[in-house]
Amino acid sequence: MLNIIADQNMPLVETLFAPFGNISLLPGRSISAADVREADVLLVRSITNVDRQLLEGSAVRFVGSATIGTDHIDKAYLAEAGIEFAHAPGCNAEAVVQYDLAVMSHLVPEWRQKTVGIVGCGNVGSRLYRRLVDLGVSCAVYDPFLSVDEIADLGDLAAVTACDIICLHTPLTTDGDFPSYHLFNKNTLMSLNPDVLLINAGRGAVIDNQALLEAFRQGFAGKVALDVWESEPEVDRALMAFVALATPHIAGYSLDGKINGTAMIYRAFHHWVGLGEPQNTHYNKEALSPIDVHSLNQAILHSYNIALDDKRMRVAINDSRMPVSQSFDQLRKDYPVRNEFTHYAVKPDSAHATDCKKLGFSILD
Structure with missing residues (x-):
């Protein structure tokens, strides 16, 4: 039997992995070298740094991260140590797109008539781009690792920063030809349109948070939505x-996204132990929820009322009785169930059925 250490916020871990060993569920941010010393398998999310300091001298031979990003994983060390690694690219991309659209619908109701810039066109950015283009929204994309053959609206960073709405979805990198660390620094922030909407649901340090605070204090009038913080x-x-809008790194925290992440690393684990593809890979069986649609914005905000997350965040973080870091993690741990667009069904004769379908809403038979 294997010893398995897992982040306590990962759904279905006990259901899927229990047949293979003993499972210990721990807060992801506090998983330590002592915790994993006798573990064979480590299952994490983005808040656990997995590196030599954590794993050296341990029995761990498989690491699974139920996340799109991997900047919290020292992949070079894992390869050097012969530790198998799997993650979940795209697992919660639809949830993050839902977050972006909810922000736009809440803060800029006329977003379909605006220009939208996207920084980073990977799993999340590419989905957002396709949804917007399908709806006829004018877009500009900055991703120096892609070509115009892949993204027709590809351009330089200046093309994106000239847009009315800017969505950040790049990984956090500090080296190479195109580091994203503090990509939005003082100079970039001051170059934005005065009525811009800037959304960061990627990595906190892509925006220089201190520079952003100083910009606000000096009169920056743009709207900013932060799900990630430096x-x-x-x-x-x-x-x-x-x-x-302020939220505690939950843009991708839909029920489907979290289940997808666990299921994807479970499939990789299943192969790693020599059992091939698992038979059952569909785990969210909730029935569709019919909704009456009066506008596309209303449908989006019915699926995800982002104002409630903002309210919970401000109440918790401003409560001086608890340390900020503890409040932040508690918000993530206690996050309510949130379903993606596919969970909601629109009547086919609705005037907005076609647009809703383009975003991923289900259509009633």
Whole structure:
């Protein structure tokens, strides 16, 4: 039997992995070298740094991260140590697109008449781009690792920063020809349109948070929605007071997204132990929820009322009785069930059925 250590916020771990060994569920941010010393398998999300310091001298031979990104994983060390690694590219991409569209619908109801810039066109950015283009929205994309053959609206960073709405979905990198660390620094921020909507649901340090705070203090009038924070789980209360929407790194926290992440690393694990493809890979069996649609914005916000997440965040972070970092992690741990667009069914004769379908809503028979 295997010893398995897993982040306590990963759904279905006990259901899927229990037949293979003993499972210990721990807070992801506090998983330590002592915790994993006798473990064979480590299952994490983005808040656990997996590197030599954590794993050297341990029995771990398989690491699974139920996330799109891997900047919290030292993949070079895992390869050097002969530790198998799997992650879940695209697992919660639809949830993050839902987050972006909810922000737009809430803060800029006329977003379909605006220009939207996307920085980073990978799993999330590419989905967002396709949805917007399908709806006839004018887009500009900055991703130096792609070509115009792949993305017709590819351009330079200046083309994106000139847009009315900007969505950040690049991984966090600090080296190479195109580092994303502090890509949105003081100079970039001051070059934005005065009524811009800037959304960061990628990595916190892509925006220089201190520069953003100073820009606000100097009169920056743009709207900003932050789901990720440079020093999280610490959150600068002063910065939070200026941003239009504040959430605790939950853009991808849909039920489907979390289940997909666990299921994807479970499939990789199943192959690793020599059992091939598991028979059952569909785990969310909730029935469709019919909705009456009066506008596309209303449908989006019915699926995800982002204002409630913002309210919960501000109440928790401003509560001086609990450390900010603890409040931040508690919000993530206690996050309510959120379903993606596919969970909601629109009547086929609705005037907005076609547009809803383009975003992924189900259509009633």
